[in-house]
Amino acid sequence: MKVDYIIVGLGLAGLAFAEELITAKKTFMVFEDASQTSSLVAGGVYNPVILKRFSPVWNAKEQLAVALPFYERLEKKFNIKFDEKFVIKKVFKSIKDQNNWFVAFDKPNVAPFLDEKLDKNTYSGVIGEHYFGNVKEGGRINTLKLVETYRNYLKENNCIRFEKFNHKEIILEEDLVKYQDIEASTIVFAEGFGIKENPYFKHLPLEEVKGELITIYAPELEIDFLLKSTLFVMPLGNNTYKIGATFNHLDKTSEPSQEGREELVEKLQKVISVPYTIIDQTAGIRPTVKDRRPMVGIHPEFKNLAVLNGLGTRGVIIAPTVARNLFHHITNNEKLDDEIDIKRFK
Ligand SMILES: Cc1cc2nc3c(=O)[nH]c(=O)nc-3n(C[C@H](O)[C@H](O)[C@H](O)COP(=O)(O)OP(=O)(O)OC[C@H]3O[C@@H](n4cnc5c(N)ncnc54)[C@H](O)[C@@H]3O)c2cc1C
Known part of the structure; x- marks a missing residue:
């Protein structure tokens, strides 16, 4: 052949x-x-801003201009929806964190993606004593x-x-x-x-960075945006949410682990205050370069x-x-x- x-x-x-x-x-x-x-x-999230430092993702604007039409063409080809757009809400950890958000408006390759209007936390079940910042033009490709x-x-x-x-x-x-x-x-x-x-x-x-995610069912949590704190809470519909992710540089297996689950549960208790059940756990190795x-x-x-x-x-x-x-x-x-x-x- x-x-x-x-x-x-x-x-x-x-x-x-x-x-x-x-x-x-x-x-x-x-x-x-x-x-x-x-x-x-993969969580499948695309977010043009690195929310730890409020800095731009490398070539985000140029890459999004290729990636979004690419996934749109595939949606048409298969007549299936893969791309779900949503607002990404950054939970500010402190007033300093919040101030840094406004400093980022001086960065020309970050500012277009940030919303000037901050959000008060009015979402039941979500922990956060400060304001939330909204990132525009984010979303998720259902990679699975x-x-x-x-x-x-x-x-x-x-x-x-x-x-x-x-x-x-x-x-x-x-x-x-x-x-x-x-x-x-x-x-x-x-x-x-x-x-x-x-x-x-x-x-x-190439370096391995293992990542784990859990999926939870949380009937009292009602958010239709991606919440970004020490981890992300991503709505999947029907009161289910994907939570992630861990970063492990030592484990080279793609198997979900108890350690990964515990880390996510521990972090999640500082992000949401409503009861939930874990219904799934997945893991994989990100192919990363220094x-x-x-x-x-x-x-x-x-x-x-x-x-x-x-x-x-x-x-x-x-x-x-x-x-x-x-x-x-x-x-x-x-x-x-x-x-x-x-x-x-x-
Ligand atoms: C927990 C987690 C969360 C993530 N979240 C996000 C996110 O929100 N947004 C984002 O953009 N990215 C995310 N990523 C990263 C993203 O998954 C990777 O960047 C991307 O999937 C890598 O794709 P790849 O095709 O290079 O590698 P892979 O997905 O690993 O694909 C390689 C393929 O090659 C096959 N293969 C390997 N060797 C052989 C062989 N000898 N013969 C035949 N087949 C072979 C494998 O089975 C595999 O299917 C996440 C990753 C993890 C683990």
Whole structure:
């Protein structure tokens, strides 16, 4: 079988790259072995402002301008809603925190996303003695629904194999790569934390940051916005809420843990004051990089092998842009930004 590309991994990165290929009428085969869960469990939140420091998310404006139409196109393609827009309410911890919010209005790449009018806490069940600040243009992509829908679509079109890609079986030739019965011009590795098993790219300094979330049923809590405090409380409808997330740099497993659950419960008691039941708990490994930039590019020695990884804590907003960047880099030799190019790791 001859295809233009093989994609290894169908999380947000692999999905965004597959969409680029479909748009460009290229053929491909995806391998997906369910070894990683990050894109399935992600909160899916997109928020242009880092609320700890009231600083802008890296290239947020530019990336949102690519990402939001990207998800909108997928909604039309499948006739399914993936994008839910909501206000993000930051709970101020102190008067100083509140003052810093107003200082942020002097930052041109943050100010457009902040609402000048503060909110008094009138929400029953929500703890917070100070005001709340409102962030505009935030929302959530239901990544679980999106990735599952996309995998089914690829399955119907015979473009995905649900099996482990075994790097040892790659045969590199001058202008093509062979893998089992497939001949392709390029393999794009979008393996998330699975990159650690990839002999061609395992030198890249990808770090694991495990994250856990719980879903609660809280019948007395009625909020239709995302509440951001030491953790986030995100409405899912029918009095259920997603709560997250933890950041664990030591645990390399994707299994939910008692420790993660306890941490979330402890923090949650300082955020809401109503009874709730935990109805679900999920976990995954965020593929992160110390400099907080994605890892994109072509192997320094083997030009038929490329990587799309390092989406960190913001896969939703970053994936569509970097997938496009990589595609144009491979096909038209367009230069990658030094910030994202794997050449920065010599
Ligand atoms: C708890 C948690 C909360 C998060 N919340 C948010 C959020 O609110 N907003 C946001 O933007 N981001 C969030 N993220 C981050 C986001 O999930 C990631 O940035 C993104 O999902 C990474 O996508 P990816 O495709 O690079 O990796 P992955 O989702 O890990 O996908 C890689 C895929 O490759 C497959 N694979 C790996 N190796 C092989 C192999 N050898 N053969 C075949 N298949 C293979 C894996 O099974 C996996 O499906 C969160 C992450 C976690 C864990």
